[in-house]
Amino acid sequence: MRELITESAQKTEQAGIWLAGLVKGGDIIAYKGGLGMGKTTFTRGLAEGLGITEQVSSPTFTLINEYRGEKNRLCHVDAYRLTGGDDLVDTGFFDYVDSGWIAAVEWSEMVELEADFTVSFERIDDNTRKITIEGRGV
Ligand SMILES: Nc1ncnc2c1ncn2[C@@H]1O[C@H](COP(=O)(O)OP(=O)(O)O)[C@@H](O)[C@H]1O
Ligand SMILES: [Mg+2]
Incomplete structure (x- = not known):
C-alpha cells in the first residue's frame, strides 16, 4: 500500500504517471472517492505514462472512453449510473479487459469488481x- 499527499492537480497527475509503470494489459484499476476528488486528473497522468497522447476527458456522458497509444490501450469508465455487475457486463467492459486493454473505473463503488x-x-x-x-507490487 502506498499513501501519497498531493498538493496540486499536477501532483495527482504525477501519481498517475507513476502507476502507469506498474500496470499491464488486462489490468483493472478501481477508483474510489467522490466527485471532484481527482479521479479523472489521475487518469490523465496514467494515460500520459502509458504513452497515450490523446487528451483525456471525463467519461461522465460517454460511459466508456477509449484511448490508444503505440504500446497500450486504455479504457476509462464511469460506473456512476451502473447498479451492479450485470450492468458492467452489458457495457462490454470485460471484452476490453479480455482483449488486453487497461481499464480505469471511476465510481467502482457502484459495481462488483475484482481489481x-x-x-x-x-x-x-x-x-x-x-x-x-493498493495492488500488485505496491
Ligand atoms: N491535489 C489535487 N489533485 C487532484 N485534483 C485537484 C487537486 N487539487 C485541486 N484539484 C482540482 O479538483 C478537481 C478534480 O477534478 P476531477 O479530476 O475531474 O475529479 P473526479 O474525476 O474525481 O470527479 C479539478 O478541478 C482539479 O483541478
Ligand atoms: Mg471524473
Whole structure:
C-alpha cells in the first residue's frame, strides 16, 4: 500500500504517471472517492505514462472512453449510473479487459469488481488530496 499527499492537480497527475509503470494489459484499476476528488486528473497522468497522447476527458456522458497509444490501450469508465455487475457486463467492459486493454473505473463503488489496483481519493482541503494506492507490487 502506498499513501501519497498531493498538493496540486499536477501532483495527482504525477501519481498517475507513476502507476502507469506498474500496470499491464488486462489490468483493472478501481477508483474510489467522490466527485471532484481527482479521479479523472489521475487518469490523465496514467494515460500520459502509458504513452497515450490523446487528451483525456471525463467519461461522465460517454460511459466508456477509449484511448490508444503505440504500446497500450486504455479504457476509462464511469460506473456512476451502473447498479451492479450485470450492468458492467452489458457495457462490454470485460471484452476490453479480455482483449488486453487497461481499464480505469471511476465510481467502482457502484459495481462488483475484482481489481488489480485500487486507488482511493480523500479530500484534505481545496488543493490537497490523500491518494491511497493498493495492488500488485505496491
Ligand atoms: N491535489 C489535487 N489533485 C487532484 N485534483 C485537484 C487537486 N487539487 C485541486 N484539484 C482540482 O479538483 C478537481 C478534480 O477534478 P476531477 O479530476 O475531474 O475529479 P473526479 O474525476 O474525481 O470527479 C479539478 O478541478 C482539479 O483541478
Ligand atoms: Mg471524473
